[in-house]
Amino acid sequence: MHERSLPASPNWYCSRSSDVNDSGLLGVGAKNVIFLIDVSASSCRVTGELVGHKDLVSGFSFCQHAGQSHICVSSSSDGTVRFWDSDSKVLLREHAAHQTSVAAVHWSPVDKNLVVSGDEKGVVVCHWHNTGDTASFFPEPRTIVCLTCSPHTWSSVAVGYKDGMIVLIDVSKKGEVMHRLRGHEDEVHSLAWSPVASEEVLQSRPEDTEGSGVQS
Secondary structure, three states: OOOOOOOOOHHHHOOEOEEEOOOOEEEEEEOOEEEEEEOOOOOOEEEEEEEOOOOOEEEEEEOOOOOOOOEEEEEEOOOOEEEEEOOOOEEEEEEOOOOOOEEEEEEOOOOOOEEEEEEOOOOEEEEEOOOOOEEEEOOOOOOEEEEEEOOOOOOEEEEEEOOOOEEEEEHHHOOEEEEEEOOOOOOEEEEEEOOOOOOOEEEEEEOOOOOEEEEO
């Protein structure tokens, strides 16, 4: 086994500031830059950078669909969400639908065109990559820390908040809240859906405690 380590980055407290695609390319947010690192070989190698954000990179996600795994998206405290081509290392487009710092972003594992992001004021934005359209929702007047799209249903998104609240929203119904999950007393740092479709369980991890599973 080959050990690989990366230097500490102030972005690493963010819930999803790194991701890897099916080619073994790892994208890691470090301050306002995204480093691209080949981790498929016996030793990791930096292959390039994605430069353009003016403030901290708060989130990063690859499109995990066939033929689009070189496309990725990032969010930043500068209020923008940017789309990149990791092969050519160029900016494809950006949107500034958020009016404040963007806290998290995730490319849907079900819908190859859907990208969901959330900001510190509690606004959730859906962006469709194929059309460039956006839709904004305000499910809860709380500070968003993390979010994750369901791997089973394209319209289901779990959102974690600074006060410990978790909500499951339906973006096909204008961000309607389907469930509120209470239990954490501090901010929710990360969320993960069960990969098994028959197990409708969401895993959450609050600050400085062990993760817990909740039934959705």
